[in-house]
Amino acid sequence: MSLNHWPQHLKPREKLLNQGADSLSDAELLAIFLRTGVVGMDVVSLATHVLQHFGSLNQLFNADESAFCQTKGMGQAKFVQLQAVLEMSKRYFQESMFRENVLDSPEVVRTYLHQLLRDETYEKFLIIHLDNQHRVINDEVLFTGTIDAAAVYPRVVVDSVIKHKTAAVIFAHNHPSGISEPSNADINLTNKLKQALSLIDVRTLDHFVIGYNEVVSFAERGLL
Structure with missing residues (x-):
């Protein structure tokens, strides 16, 4: 089911606004960063897939450009954006x-x-x-x-x-x-x-x- 059809209180952005960032799972936080899913995967499913692929947020954050960009739904633009977020x-x-x-x-x-x-x-x-x-x-x-x-x-x-x-x-x-x-x-x-x-x-x-x-x-x- 598309994220658009999820109940409002379960959508990551709305959940963050209503309950605070600390109420979100790693996958939900990553989903907000990714913004959109890919064909066959809503953004939360994609975020879950990415975390399972790398093993944790820490491993994802430390991935080099090649490993990051070869992962489904990722790319150089998101790699650059993530590095900027980490540095900020x-x-x-x-x-x-x-x-x-x-x-x-x-x-x-x-x-x-x-x-x-x-x-x-x-x-x-x-x-x-x-x-x-x-x-x-x-x-x-x-x-x-x-x-x-x-x-x-x-x-x-x-x-x-x-x-x-x-x-x-x-x-x-x-x-x-x-x-x-x-x-x-x-x-x-x-x-x-x-x-x-x-x-x-x-x-x-x-x-x-x-x-x-x-x-x-x-x-x-x-x-x-």
Whole structure:
């Protein structure tokens, strides 16, 4: 049955307007993005097919152009549109993070870092520079490594902190394996960085480890 013949309250757009976006399934959200179906499939059926093909929204979002465009109902125009949506989402969370005291909006920081680092195939080590009010000055990837590790040098971290006139820092790095559990090497490195920065009166507020589905906080674990 065509989507036009569905009851109004079951149509994805109407459901979103009446009940909110969080009431929609992954397929319904994707259907709104796709807008139209194909011959023999309404848009919700197409969205369901696409999700089954890729396995999840995450896998769909990370598909390369070739795999995406070869899927029924997809194409280069939709690929470009999706990449724009994903980038806007990252920039939204980054802008939100820059506006506020990060300690007042920890979930915004976690979400931003998760979106930024979770799908990286190589390990990256990022630092968020904060002022005395714990507002973001800047964030930057200081080191990029291999699929297993990134070499992090305390001297480079200290130089960056001095350059930005930083009062406090938050560290973050991803585990390309997808497992967010901190390693002994992560813990030892964080202690070294914390000690080095304490000598110049810069506070280390947290270190986040980013996996596929989880973000682990050193502060919450009592590791700082």
